[in-house]
Amino acid sequence: MTTAVAFRKVSRHYGPVRAVDAVNLEVAEGEFFAMLGPSGSGKTTCLRLIAGFEKPTAGEIEIFGKPSATVPPYRRPVNTVFQDYALFPHLNVRDNVAYGLMIAGMGKAERHAAADAALEMVAMPGYAERKPSALSGGQRQRVALARALVNKPKVLLLDEPLGALDLKLREQMQVELKGLQRQLGITFVFVTHDQGEALSMADRVAVFSEGRIQQVGRPEDIYDRPETPFVADFVGSSNVLPPEMVARLTGRKAHASLRPEAVHLQSEGGLEARVTGQAFLGAVTRLTLDVAGTPLSALLQKGQPVPATGDSVRIGWDEDALHLMERGNG
Amino acid sequence: MADTAHSGTPARPGPMGRMSDLLWRRPGLLILLLILPPALWLGVIYLGALFALLAQSFFSIDPFSGLISYELTLSTYGELFRASNMDIILRTVAMAASVTAAAAIIGFPVAYYAARYARGRWKALFYLGVMLPLWSSYLVKVYSWKLILAKEGILSWLFETLHLTWLLEAYLSLxxxxxxxxxxxxxxxxxxxxxxxxxxxxxxxxxxxxxxxxSMLEASGDLGARPAQTFRHVLLPLALPGVVAGSIFTFSLTLGDYIIPQIVGTSARMIGQAVYQFQGTAGNIPLAAAFAVVPILIMGVYLYVARRMGAFDAL
Structure with missing residues (x-):
């Protein structure tokens, strides 16, 4: 499999701030790759490094095997969907989409036909004559997508493209983006702070924290077998058990993650816990518990009795639900 | 009063309190009070004066008595088309156009640097540098330029020191x-x-x-545009309303100025000087008025053309 984008010990420092710190990364061709992390974790800087808007302080980025240090953004085989969409306000939708082709020297009739086809692909036919200011956020997002895809990039970079959309639209676009990526076979590099988005769309996910990659892997691996407490906590708000407690339970001293949905109430055995609160989430109810000073949360399926705050309960979990994280604090 | 029974707090005492309550209930009244004085000033004094000027231009001067004849006529405007008067108009428009073009060419990079790169102290320094000349008297600036440009002035001294007097001479002989x-x-x-x-x-x-x-400039680069293409296709169209706004200033200020060409320049007159002389020494108020209408017309045409060419599309 060809490597589309490779980071080799790439750092980007702003004065004393290490936005990206010695990152190694390989994105395969045709892959839907998500960079996940909280704001300020370095994921967007990584995307900007691929696009060429930023230069690495150290290290090398290769795009399809070619070192990119001296390649300006306008010569890179990548296109970006910007967080604020960055549509040109003085051009109508068709000319926005055809911009890259116009720059490449394509004739007017030809590039307009290509732009209209791209608008059709993102389900926006009939909007070609409008100005971006006359579109809704979701429509702008589609135009921005068409404007990038019409150039047939080898890698499409998406910087939190769904961040400004409301929930329903976001879920719809997640499905469409995934379908589009399958259909076109283009490598997608997708930046998001929404773990649900990353897990549901990506083939592989890189979890970022403080300029470093905490873990790279398939969504199931990241979710079920987090390697660091940060990943366990950030991806799906897993319970992180302290080493002392894990030592008492298993005899091995390490952090461990425990999925809230794996925790269940039982009448005897297990651990004693005190209920500190409940939150109704629709299909499930989240119970917050206190186990000898360690906070823990459990998800109760609808229909189960919900204990009151202050109640004493006994909890247990399936044997394999407890996942030890030998890598420590990352 | 009686309706205090409806509100949680009693009505505020005194005329000021009642005034505040009234303005709160009728926000339109507050806007009217705020807008009335400037509207009067602008509408009556400024527009009125402009209208009086316009009206004057449709009168004519009696060639024998030198008195104004208050009959509506277009003959004063006809006079504008006499060769000597046309010269004044064309000369002024050419000057205004070249000043505007040069100001845009010089001003753009300065403005670009200030907008995109200058931060904090450098930005303050930029504003100071740009605004400082505006703080000193216009006449002082013009006279100091006369000293710089005079035959025995700073510039000719500089050319002499650099042994480039021949260059200056060659230029002046053009x-x-x-x-x-x-x-x-x-x-x-x-x-x-x-x-x-x-x-x-x-x-x-x-x-x-x-x-x-x-991100707009990054998007252009991302889509394959070299910096020059980004400038031409994105930056310039988006900055054009600013350029047009600036050119309205430089163009109209040059069209109407009568002091600078009087202090620094040739004896050939510009529109402002013609207006000044016709309404003063020559006592030909109608022709002065007709001359004064010319810059207004030119600016009107200029703005119309700018709009048609899409200068305000990005607004």
Whole structure:
């Protein structure tokens, strides 16, 4: 499999701030790759490094095997969907989409036909004559997508493209983006702070924290077998058990993650816990518990009795639900 | 009063309190009070004066008595088309156009730097540098330029020191732009105009460029445009309203000015000087008025053309 984008010990420092710190990364061709992390974790800087808007302080980025240090953004085989969409306000939708082709020297009739086809692909036919200011956020997002895809990039970079959309639209676009990526076979590099988005769309996910990659892997691996407490906590708000407690339970001293949905109430055995609160989430109810000073949360399926705050309960979990994280604090 | 029973707190005492309550209930009244004085000033005094001027231009002067004949006629406007008067108009428009073009060319990079790169202290320094000339008297600036450009002035001394006097001489011997010295040439007039109006070009361009998000330029580059292409297809169209706003200042200020060409320049007159002389020494108020209408018409045409060419599309 060809490597589309490779980071080799790439750092980007702003004065004393290490936005990206010695990152190694390989994105395969045709892959839907998500960079996940909280704001300020370095994921967007990584995307900007691929696009060429930023230069690495150290290290090398290769795009399809070619070192990119001296390649300006306008010569890179990548296109970006910007967080604020960055549509040109003085051009109508068709000319926005055809911009890259116009720059490449394509004739007017030809590039307009290509732009209209791209608008059709993102389900926006009939909007070609409008100005971006006359579109809704979701429509702008589609135009921005068409404007990038019409150039047939080898890698499409998406910087939190769904961040400004409301929930329903976001879920719809997640499905469409995934379908589009399958259909076109283009490598997608997708930046998001929404773990649900990353897990549901990506083939592989890189979890970022403080300029470093905490873990790279398939969504199931990241979710079920987090390697660091940060990943366990950030991806799906897993319970992180302290080493002392894990030592008492298993005899091995390490952090461990425990999925809230794996925790269940039982009448005897297990651990004693005190209920500190409940939150109704629709299909499930989240119970917050206190186990000898360690906070823990459990998800109760609808229909189960919900204990009151202050109640004493006994909890247990399936044997394999407890996942030890030998890598420590990352 | 009686309706205190309805509200939680009693009505505020005194006329001021009642006034506040009234304005709160009728926000339209507050806007009216705020807008009335400037509207009166602008509407009656400014527009009224302009209208009086316009009306004057449709009168004519009796060639024998020298008295104004208050009959509506277009003959005064006809006089504008006499060769000597046409010269004045064309000369002024050419000067205004070249000053505007030069100000845009010089002003754009300055404004671009200030909008995109200058931060904190450098930005303050930029504003100071651009605004500082506006703080000193206009006359002082013009006279100091006369000293710079005069035959025995700073500039000719500089050329002499650099052993380049021959270059200055060669330039001054050119037709139209040359003259006896820079201070009595069109070049001198041009330089002073350029200096005095430049801030009026830089500031609107800078304001327009500030509103262009960085991602817009990155997007253009991302889509394959070289920096020159980004400038031509994205930055310039988005900055154009600012350039047009600036050019309205430089163009109209040059069209109407009568002091700079009088102090620095040739004896050939510009529109402002013609107006000044016709309404003063010559006592030909109608012709002065007709001359004064010319810049207004030119600006109207200019704005119309700018709009048709899409200069305001990005607004």
């Amino acid at each position: 037709p139209v732009v040359g003259g006896n010295s820079l201070s009595v040439s069109w070049t001198g007039t041009f330089l002073v105009f350029l200096y005095v109006w430049l801030p009026f070009m830089i500031l609107p361009i800078q304001a327009a460029l500030e509103r262009v998000p960085r």
